[in-house]
Amino acid sequence: MLRDLDRDRYLACLLSPEDKRPALAALYAFNAEIARIRDAVREALPGEVRMQWWRDLLEGNAHGDSQANPIAAGLLQCVETYRLPPQILINLLEARVFDLYDDPFENRNALEGYAGETASAIIQLASLILDPQAAAKSAEAAGHAGVAQAMAGMMLLLPLHRRRGQVYVPVDILSAAGLDRETFLAGEDKERITAAIEIFSSIALDHLAHARKAKLDAACFPAFLPVAIADTVLKKAKKAGASIFEVDIQPSLLRRQWLMTKSVFLKRF
Template structure:
């Protein structure tokens, strides 16, 4: 096994450990493209979990800056010691991926390191646009051999739906560390005091905010369905993770479910089944 294979194998292992849904979906993509998808998803997993591995924001900013330097070509030599970085650089080269989209992902992740409130729904959609929609679009570029697949709009809506769902599922963890991704304008609309959330208290106001947020996620899923016919067949596998959004939203709205004390989970076997069943017709299963 050559060193290149090892880098991509390492990337796949990172995705398997930290982003099981994208890992399972990449396994259902055409084999030739799997290593590149794993490299992208591993990069995403690495920058998404920086908050978990640093004790304060500054070392987190240093890590994000390292990735930015790497992507902008000002970091020389250091990539050799980082298999995910190696796999990512080879993927960028092979598929001519826009480095700026990857840099934007690292910049958006600075928000994760601090406890600043998310000002508005518009800001939140911008954040998930950079962090999640960008990833859907890069996956489409890989699956379309580096040529523009014309999927930017669909990827935009897909990222918002997937991103909002993920943030609602992560609410117990975010609340425990006083981090608020639920947007300020939506909180105000429903008179939700963030402090009650940080105290782990599920109120009618919080439930109203989450009902509205599920509505926004479903609205964007609907926009994906409307635009689906324009997505090249080759790119469909990039959207596979999206078929898990509706099952997760249904878990979040079960009567008596406590969004601050319980995790909305679907067994891995069921997730594999949902993804596998959708692999032939992803948009028909949304």
């Protein structure tokens, strides 16, 4: 399931210590399952019901036989074995409710908060699995890296989000470029849309630069492997500008494998 839904994190698992792979796969599969809820429901309410099922599970109030769900069973075992804080996962669920609706982020802080509760949290939890003591030293790097990774993902999915009527570019960035939600979705004002994409991508690249400068313990490095794709994606997005609605900026699978493998050897994402 992880291989099919999140190939980058699946590859990161394969490049991680063998004894940690089952737990990392369980964590990443949970993340992929939550991320695809919007695709599985037609309205927000059924999506919130699914989110609540996972919330109840993590709070110890599981419905039915949770062991029948392999992702749930794997996640619970992972949480117990590595003493992961369930509240971080619950916060991730609460942040992901945003995905079920079409309202944009009000400002950059709201966007960064969302990314921190989702992508950054997954990196930090993966770091705890890899080495609990080293994870604390890598928290700042995880924070910035997760924001960059989340924003790169938003650029990759921008054509899909547009078809849905979703906008992940915050209102203050749209306003700075002379746009609002409707004109951005219309896609006709190429010059201003290009400006908005450039601002967005530059902010993400700035977070990536901060992550690379932050202290990172080598034991936690595999948790950062999926971030190795972000630099390429964000630079392609910035170059594409308004044409990002029509141009595929996703690097090929071979290219993504190469970027992560190179990252392992260079110890740089």
